[in-house]
Amino acid sequence: MNVQSPAFGNSLKSLRREHGLSQVEFAGRIGSTQRHVSFLETGRAHPSRYMIQRIERELALPVGRSQILYETAGFSSPYKCRAENSPDVVEALDLIETRLLANWPFPAFVLDKRWTILRSNTAGKLFLAGLTELQNQPANLFKIFLSPTFRERVLNWKEAAPIFAARLYREAAEDPALADLLEEAHASGILDGLDETFREDVPVFVPVEFMGPDGSRLRVTSLLGQLASVQDAVIEGMTIEMMVPMDEATQNCLLAAGTPTTVAGSTAAE
Incomplete structure (x- = not known):
């Protein structure tokens, strides 16, 4: 044989x-x-x-x-191997942006498998507008999470950091580029002490808390999703991240007309 x-x-x-x-x-x-x-x-x-x-x-x-x-196995795959900038993929991204992100009233993003931001709604752009030094093209959500500027604006970093780290560990296990980012995070000391964080009263959700433009404390979490019936590896690797307010005050602040909220607690005009 x-x-x-x-x-x-x-x-x-x-x-x-x-x-x-x-x-x-x-x-x-x-x-x-x-x-x-x-x-x-x-x-x-x-x-x-x-x-x-x-x-x-x-x-x-x-x-x-x-x-x-x-x-x-030496067979041709029934699934097409499309490039990220192929017309079909761009059309799918446009569909997600116009049918989903545009109708979500809070910040929302489409991320590729390395968490590069491919699409965002207006609220999402405003939410990240204060991170001026991170306005690289395209921006990467993990790099934003791990940046000093972002960390300074999180009011409960000690509680929120393990959530960010868990996501990074999970994704880095399957992607060399994110594994490099994880190594950088370790080398810079960002992840130091996370193993010492212990709570006996772990809540249902661990919100991320930011200072609002009026000095209030904004509490948000994220809803992560993917489209069903996807038959393309590139689209399949994308994640839709939709921010969800954890209380009525946060919801009202995020929805307030003429007061676009950013993680800096400032407005886009600033």
Whole structure:
């Protein structure tokens, strides 16, 4: 029996282990045998296209992971590999911006997998308007979170920092560029002492608190989401972040006509 390229076998083994399945359990999920799964992982057998379809269906794989299986098995992927600036992707971003972000009354953003801001609504632009030294093109939300300017404007940084750090750790585990950013954060001491933060009375939400333009304390959290039925790895890797006021005073302040709120507690005109 000819031994096939190990690329598919290695991908399959990693996928199986990520789901915490033994070869026997995995075989049961996809309607195969432990022997055949072993042969696939060692390269002694080659998968059929139908086998890959069963794997992606039974494990509910994201498009990006499915693409890897097709490609490492030597098949053309049924999913297109679009560039971030392709017309289809730009059209999808425009759709999200006009149909969703524009109708959300509070700050909202579309982020790529590295948390670069691809789109934002008017409230979102105003909310970040005070971070003048961070107006790089395009801005990155993680870099903003970890910047000295942003940290100075968070009134409860000790409580909020572990929330930001958890997101960065989670994303950095799958992306080398964010892993570099995490290393920079460690080197600068931003994450020092987070392991010592302990609360016995952990609330349902941990809001981030900013000083409002009138001196009030604004309390917000975020709603993270993705579009369903996405069949593109680039769009699939994007996240929609929508800020949510935690109390009526914050809501009124964010909605106040003629008083656009920024994390600096100033207005866009400043």
